[in-house]
Amino acid sequence: MGGKRKKNDESGNDEVEEETRSSKKKMRTEKKEQLRPSTIKNKEKRSEVHAKLKRQKKLEKRAKAKARDAAEKRALELGEEPPAKKVPRTIENTRELDETVCKPDDEELFAGNDADEFSSILNRHHTPKILITTCRFNSTRGPAFISELLSVIPNAHYFKRGTYDLKKIVEYANNKDFTSIIVVHTNRREPDALLIIGLPDGPTAHFKLSNLVLRKDIKAHGNPTSHKPELVLNNFTTRLGHRIGRLIQSLFPQDPEFKGRRVVTFHNQRDFIFFRHHRYIFETKEVKKTESKGKKDKDGNSENVPENKTIARLQECGPRFTLKLISLQHGTFDTKGGEYEWVHKPEMDTSRRRFFL
Template structure:
């Protein structure tokens, strides 16, 4: 009975809703007709306006094409960002250590072969072009050196005036012949004594004497009285020579160097025999004001009148503030070719300080001193 009563009530409510006369579907259709009429009226008003120009523009084929290009560019950018290097991607996926090393060596060999092929191709191209071929200059720290304010031209008039009045002017005027005193620190090791004797053999008019616990100031006074022009003191540490002090007499200057990479005469393969002829001196790449004075100090050690008959040549080559010393004998093969043979010794110098006057550690005035972080971050600035 209860179910029958509920059904009757539901039927009564449905009949009441239909008798009110409101049809929701008809209302929706009427609203749509009103909106379309308003939009048509607004479109006619825009076309019939006095301005004539409207902000509305129909899409062209060009704009559609540009949108497609933008989509393609965005896809390419996404694809480029997702690119991985094959070597890293391949090696990182290999978990076995032995297998990963084999693949690494294989890739390394392929890269080496490709470089060799490119090198041979460049060489063949250079041979085919002959003299017109351009030589490739390797990019190094020395070739990309930044010009310094202190770089000078040796032919400059101001530089020549300074050279006429500096401490080495008497040597270059050929008024005084060089006379060198070579000594070492107290109780020198056999390697230090050997280096001093080979240095004496290389430099003409040089004498090697033991120090006998005398101070540098007393040595300077005694050397001036005995007409020495330079004093060279070889320091040692851990039974190896590691420093060189060069004092030019009588008025200085004094240069202190770090000494490294020593190769004695017997350690050089196929070396030439020594001769007592006075050698020629080559100073290479001393471009700054400081380098110019250091080069003149090196030149003042050797005699200003070389004997060309002996065909001996001593080279001081500056590169990245390291001075490389080499001693060779040369021989002319023909008018355009010459062969060289090293005599020895061989070593490298690094300038630590340049002091005005003779050696004075307390009250001396330093013209230049090496500081660890003086050059800063830029590695292409050099002092010499």
């Protein structure tokens, strides 16, 4: 009797030991799976583990995409609504709520458009006429940038600054029926700011200029023609953004010549205004289309019928730069007694998801 008990006890101990071994194995495998490549000191092993994890993630992503496509196809075959597509969370679509965001039914905003400083130009009562000048201490890249601005903005004229005060230039421009003044400010031989002054009653916008790339530095760039360009303004959603958009719009004629195929774009993203200048080109290419197996020529070979296909592509003309609004001032330029509509201050940047344009 006693010997039998010992055997049973030993078999029970063996089962417990096997369970503990299996649980330890599971823990080791889980630890290996949770092991991060950054914790591995050996470079070769680290890169191997990293490549393995990357491959695994790619396969998982592909499997999810296949399952999603299969579910959509199944729903369409059954006549049901396909599952809703997930919208990725971005900084733009999770921005802080802003009361000044314009709505399509904002009657007050559209009523104010007919009475603001830009209405005469935007309603085609006056043709835009732009005076472009520099700061007093000009640089080497300044004139090159101004010459490209002259090719972008129709009816723009360059005047040398000399020692004239900006108030005198504003007075001269008013007498000569200019509608706007653009002042290119340079620092350390590099253009770093733009001042846009609306005439005769303002407003004055001060922009920080960065990431300037001239036409000659753009690979496979195109040369613009003298046609009036089409203007594209993107994502100016708030009241301040709407006002800045109308200020930019007042620099260009409101009757674009579409045959010139020129497009000037001001794209606002996270309060940075990206400027791009393109030409769109239509090309016809021959694409060989293979007919079905039934149709063959006299020799018994399948026919290759050439098909003309029109392809549209963009060619960048330059320049390329980024603007950031620093201030918007009532009236023409006045540093001492000027009243500001909006000024950017460091304490306003409370969140990455807070935008003003």
